[in-house]
Amino acid sequence: MIVYFNVTLSIITKRIFIHYMRRLFFMLFFALCFSVQGVGQSQKNVDPRLQREFNEAKQLFQQGKSNEAINKLQHVLRLDEHFALAHFALADIYHWKKKSEQEEIHLKAGLKTDSLSYPQGFYFLASLQYKKGVYDSAVVNLKRYFRLSPKKENDAKHLLKAAEFASYAIKHSVPFHPENLGPNINTKENEYWPSLNAEANQLVFTRLITVDSTGRPLRFPQEDFYSSHLDSTGWSVARALGPPVNTPDNEGAQCISASGNLLFFTACNRKDGYGSCDIYFTMKRNGKWMKPLNLMAPVNTKGWESQPSVTADGRYLYFASNRKGGKGKMDIWRAERTSITPSGLPVYGKVTNVEAVNTPGNESSPFIHADGKTLYFASDYWPGLGGNDLFVSRNGGDGFSVPENLGYPINTNEDDEGLIVDVTGENAYFASNREGYGGKDIFHFVLPEALRPDAVSYAAGKVFDAETSQPLSPMVQIINLKNDSVFEETRPDALNGKFLLCLPAGENYGLNIETPGYLFYSEHFDLRDSYEKSKPYQLAIALQPIKAGSVTTLRNVFFDTDSATLKPESFPQLNQVVAFMKKNPEWIVEISGHTDNTGTKAHNLELSKQRAKSVVSFLEEKGISAQRLVAKGYGATQPVASNTTADGRARNRRTEFRLLKKNEDNR
Structure with missing residues (x-):
């Protein structure tokens, strides 16, 4: 059903x-x-x-x-x-x-x-x-x-x-030109509830099967999950996820995580259920989906829980429920992730009512965008065109705004629900009974600009051993350099070392990786002004084993222009260096400064030397012995990129951390 x-x-x-x-x-x-x-x-x-x-x-x-x-x-x-x-x-x-x-x-x-x-x-x-x-x-x-x-x-x-x-x-209609996703996705059966990963190349949806392989009607229609991948030729023919996710029972109302490795969904009247319908989840390991698990209390209750939507960082799970304590018949609720198990499974704890969007009526089908603050949902109570209309509400830091109707003809006098929006904020997907291949089909349309969420980019990468090329699965953290807070974290897939993290626009981010036996690693993503949404960050991260000669670039150490004064945004990275030095007290290291070729050789050599000394001074102030620190300036003599482009010159302006030798006194 x-x-x-x-x-x-x-x-x-x-x-x-x-x-x-x-x-x-x-x-x-x-x-x-x-x-x-x-x-x-x-x-x-x-x-x-x-x-x-x-x-x-x-x-x-x-x-x-x-x-x-x-x-x-x-x-x-x-x-x-x-x-x-x-x-x-x-x-x-x-x-x-x-x-x-x-x-x-x-x-x-x-x-x-x-x-x-x-x-x-x-x-x-x-x-x-x-x-x-x-x-x-x-x-x-x-x-x-x-x-x-x-x-x-x-x-x-x-x-x-x-x-x-x-x-x-x-x-006052809004622009709306829906396009059917085509026969590789849609059939004579009903296809609905689309969900996308951050790269927008994996589509998971629900299909209602009403006939068997011979065309005979099924006694009980079957809801299962199907998946399709996008390449240069378009969407592939959708295939069933199969067991253990799909079962002889019904599964539906799902969402896939930004990385594509977590799937949350709804199942009803199961032996391990808490109420009529519960939220379950499954994780992809070594390329295969594991047996689904009940998300348990306090997310699931004796009531009805369904239609999950997880934030890109996995920190919050939005869902619909008729549990006690709500404002209406059906409300939207939010659960906060309290921990991640050693095996990478999320644990959700505190559940709160999203009061600003809920009414005495019914609110449902929440979708939280990858920006973490734009919520799309359906309601039969807020002023609309009849039945369930689609709305958007934005969290400005002090709570969600008064919902805004998406307008006509996105909304009609029929029931409209199940909208999702890709990370760019430009492309929306939904299911509709409008003319297509039969039943409900999945459509795509360009979302009007006024209804779009904040822009989001993402970093997709692979972590591996620099010497053996074997994939690694260390904790990968995104740091907000403005306040030195962990914005998002994840562990790469143990089988291939791949990970994906979303980066909402408007902030200055650092990426940090630390794991025993290897030098730390950093990247810098500055999204404060502008960036190309069509060009997300693709990273190949080779971690250097801890041994003499290993070097890593301190990409989140910043100086004022033509100055050796450290910017405050440098402190999170430098504190990471301090932590490494304290965990590995036997090593003597070199801090080296490098410039581009702008200016005279003498000036660049002196500037790079002074910048290296500034870093060393910071480390000494944090308790690292001066005997373990060597400051050197190389000017523009060791470029890692061409100085003919702005991007190349930016890469050449850098600070490096090199392991020289072990300190005999600390052996």
């Missing part, structure tokens, strides 16, 4: 409530309107025979004989087409039977005959018109209702706000 993955459960709950209220209204008609006191002005002189037939219709409906009740009411109207109550009663029965055209006909006829005695009819008509996408008419009828009704129900006020927004949105 798709029910628990596509939020239909929450919508059903809402509609059952609405139907109950409509049914209650209908029964009040029958209970009150045929007393003399309850009859409207236009009904005072009604034929007693018609009154009896109307009462008989009431009894038939109470007995569950709705069709007979319809026939009786239609007979009444053939005899007196101005019998308003019969029109209202028929409208209500047709609403119950989900026949909206007949419902609208009789609502309009009843209101045309008597618009004063039953002003609530305008509210019901407006509700129907709003659902059909006839927003201007809905606004008109809601305003009529407010003029006539002494009671201004909150539901009606809320509907008016939504209808006015929808009318505005239709007149």
Whole structure:
């Protein structure tokens, strides 16, 4: 069943409530309107025979004989087409039977005959018109209702706000040109719930299988995960993930991590489950998915948890739940990662309600972008075009903003949900019933600029032994050089040494790697101003074994222009050097300064020497013995790149750390 993955459960709950209220209204008609006191002005002189037939219709409906009740009411109207109550009663029965055209006909006829005695009819008509996408008419009828009704129900006020927004949105549409992802992804079956890795070359989605390999209908439709990879020729033919992730049960509503090595998903009514539906996860090891594990409490409860979305750094997991303590029926919640096990598995602890986006209604299908602060989600309560609309909210540091509707025609009067956005912020993916290969298909479109998240780049690399080329799996950290805080960390795949880390724009980052037996390693990513989104950082990181002659570049040591004064952003890197020196007290090291060829040789030689001395002075102040430190300046005599380009000159301006020999006194 798709029910628990596509939020239909929450919508059903809402509609059952609405139907109950409509049914209650209908029964009040029958209970009150045929007393003399309850009859409207236009009904005072009604034929007693018609009154009896109307009462008989009431009894038939109470007995569950709705069709007979319809026939009786239609007979009444053939005899007196101005019998308003019969029109209202028929409208209500047709609403119950989900026949909206007949419902609208009789609502309009009843209101045309008597618009004063039953002003609530305008509210019901407006509700129907709003659902059909006839927003201007809905606004008109809601305003009529407010003029006539002494009671201004909150539901009606809320509907008016939504209808006015929808009318505005239709007149101010946003650019939207969806493109089907094609037959390698989409089939005659239903494909939905797309998810992408950071490189946007791995697509994982849910497919609902309704027939077997021979074309015969399955007794129970099967939801499984499929995966496709993008290359220069396009998306490959999607293949099932297979066991142990896909099972004879249903799996759906998944998200894949930025690295593509973690998959979070929803499964229901399993033996190890906490409630009706729980969130599970699996990790890819040595190229294969491991057996899925229940994410356990406090993420999973006796309630309904589904639709996970993990931040690029893995620190937070957003999901939908109907657990106790929320603001509405279905809320969006966030769990914080508290630790990572030695085997690399995430452990999530504290769970909080994302209050700024939640309402008394239903919020669902959260997607947190790789920038870590732009949240896309669906809601049936915030002003929209009907059903579930898609919204965006941004976390500016002091909480999430008031949600913004993505606009028309991204949103329609149908249920819209399940939107994801790639790391560039430009490309969005979603599932839709619009014309395609059959059922729901997955589409792509260019997201309007005003709705985009912050730009994000990423660093994808491979870590290996410089001498043996064997892959390594040390902890890789991204440091925010502004405040010396760990922004993100991960361990490369043990089989191939590959890793991927996302880098939101606007910050100055350093990459640090430390592992026993090897020199530390650093990289620098300055995203404070601008960068080319189409050119992420691709790294081949060769770690040098700890032995005489091994050298590493201190890429996060910075000086003012033509100066030997250290910038504060250098301190995280230099503290890393201090830690290494203290862990390896037997080594004497050389700190060397290098420049590009701008300026005279003498000036460059002196500048490089003074910069090396500045680093040595910092280390001495941190307790490293001067006898273990040698400062040297080489000027522009040892370039590592051409000085004919700005990039080459930047690479040549560097500080290096070299192991010279072991200190005899510390052996």
